Amino acid sequence: MSDFPFIVAIPARYGSTRLPAKPLRAIAGVPMVVRVAQRALQAGAADVVVATDDARIADALAGQGVHVCMTRADHASGSDRLAECAAQRGWADDAIVVNLQGDEPFAPAAGIREVARALAEDDAPMATLAMPICDAHELLDPNVVKLVRDANGRALYFSRAPLPWARDAFAASRDALPAGVPFLRHIGIYAYRAGFLHRYAKLARTPLEQAESLEQLRVLEHGHAIAVRLTPEPFPPGIDTEADLARAEAWLAGQG
16 A cells, blocks of 8 residues: 555553553444554554553454564553564664554554655654644643644654744734744654664653653754654544543444
């Protein structure tokens, strides 16, 4: 399906404080991690690998046409888990690896392909996606991560603060967004070159990363580039809570 080969790697940790056993929670009778894997296959990935720390997740994926990589339980982040997976699988340093979160069962296949394409067409070691912000409330919401990028489409900065700040327009009113300003919301899907995954896992935490609680800032602070493309389709919210799970069930029921 794709004119450039890419791997989709799905970190799926069994433990979750907000939603216990999250990867195995069923949405319309299908475990969440299985739905995520199906999305990755629909995107045309050359290989789909679930990196997990629990045999119950591996068992749920039996017969789904994906590989399972058993990893340590003590990884601090999904990126660290994927670095171990990359080493185990022996991926070539220039292989494109898309990190699709295990709680994104409705991630659009077109978006998964687009983040892989962004990396294939750029010599940055990492890529991600964004979508336009059209609402002032969304821009001002600290739970919405904003970003700005340069003329070549690479990230300049990510922030929970409103970004960029349209000085004159917002001095007059903050009820609406001024026209012509590129307000962008970050979408938390990443593509890496496999060789960079190993380097990324070894990067020291950085002050801006810790201040904003945004792991991707570690990459920028250490001087590495992140290519950014606009997503061709919106990404529905991920699933973190029981309420999210109920909304997902209702959304699927409405699709029928």
